[in-house]
Amino acid sequence: xxxxxxxxxxxxxxxxxxxxxxxxxxxxxxxxxxxxxxxxxxxxxxxxxxxxxxxxxxxxxxxxxxxxxxxxxxxxxxxxxxxxxxxxxxxxxxxxxxxxxxxxxxxxxxxxxxxxxxxxxxxxxxxxxxxxxxxxxxxxxxxxxxxxxxxxxxxxxxxxxxxxxxxxxxxxxxxxx
Amino acid sequence: xxxxxxxxxxxxxxxxxxxxxxxxxxxxxxxxxxxxxxxxxxxxxxxxxxxxxxxxxxxxxxxxxxxxxxxxxxxxxxxxxxxxxxxxxxxxxxxxxxxx
Numbered sequence: 259x260x261x262x263x264x265x266x267x268x269x270x271x272x273x274x275x276x277x278x279x280x281x282x283x284x285x286x287x288x289x290x291x292x293x294x295x296x297x298x299x300x301x302x303x304x305x306x307x308x309x310x311x312x313x314x315x316x317x318x319x320x321x322x323x324x325x326x327x328x329x330x331x332x333x334x335x336x337x338x339x340x341x342x343x344x345x346x347x348x349x350x351x352x353x354x355x356x357x358x359x360x361x362x363x364x365x366x367x368x369x370x371x372x373x374x375x376x377x378x379x380x381x382x383x384x385x386x387x388x389x390x391x392x393x394x395x396x397x398x399x400x401x402x403x404x405x406x407x408x409x410x411x412x413x414x415x416x417x418x419x420x421x422x423x424x425x426x427x428x429x430x431x432x433x434x435x
Numbered sequence: 436x437x438x439x440x441x442x443x444x445x446x447x448x449x450x451x452x453x454x455x456x457x458x459x460x461x462x463x464x465x466x467x468x469x470x471x472x473x474x475x476x477x478x479x480x481x482x483x484x485x486x487x488x489x490x491x492x493x494x495x496x497x498x499x500x501x502x503x504x505x506x507x508x509x510x511x512x513x514x515x516x517x518x519x520x521x522x523x524x525x526x527x528x529x530x531x532x533x534x535x
Contacts, residue, residue, distance in 0.1 A: 289468065
């Protein structure tokens with residue numbers, strides 16, 4: 259089945275690239291791997307009949323947000339982590355950090371257990387609903403500008419606040435120098 | 436075809452990878468990247484559930500999450516630049532001015 263094959267290919271790509279993002283010492287490599295992970299996720303969105311979100315994922319996430327990250331990594335020019343060049347430094351860190359790793363593993367086990375114990379999730383993902391409705395952009399726009407009108411307007415205020423905040427935080431003040 | 440639970444398990448694995456990154460990494464930029472991974476894991480869940488229910492609401496929530504992620508990246512990176520200017524370091528352990 260090609261669709262099953264595609265799902266496992268994209269899922270493995272997304273998980274593998276994300277795991278490598280965590281493992282890299284160079285933030286530049288991390289950002290580039292995260293772009294690959296977002297591309298694989300866009301593939302999963304296409305499989306889920308959400309082509310518009312897949313395109314937005316590529317343009318906004320992999321395009322705009324990751325370029326912002328790349329820009330800051332290049333601007334700060336601090337590629338290596340401060341720690342010594344030990345490939346296993348992640349494993350032998352201080353006790354509290356190790357507790358964090360164990361907690362993250364516990365979170366994964368807990369989430370998997372919860373997902374496996376809830377019934378009704380085993381059915382095929384495209385069982386209910388019409389693919390033509392879910393993947394239609396006009397329907398998306400109609401719902402966005404009617405049911406979610408207030409959230410949409412609130413989002414524009416959020417972006418304005420974030421823009422002002424970024425300028426205030428990162429802008430260099432003349433009187434301080 | 437593919438069960439809903441498979442998508443949710445991929446999402447759970449991605450979320451755990453993001454959590455691990457926030458816990459383990461000692462680099463502010465990588466920590467922000469891990470938060471992006473977690474946001475994307477949640478996006479995958481939203482779209483999978485929306486597809487199962489046959490509505491576009493899940494996709495609309497994903498648009499809002501993307502907007503919040505963009506705002507968070509802008510403000511977070513501004514804070515990182517500002518911190519780097521003061522301490523010449525990206526290690527979160529270097530910023531202990533408020534610790535007692």
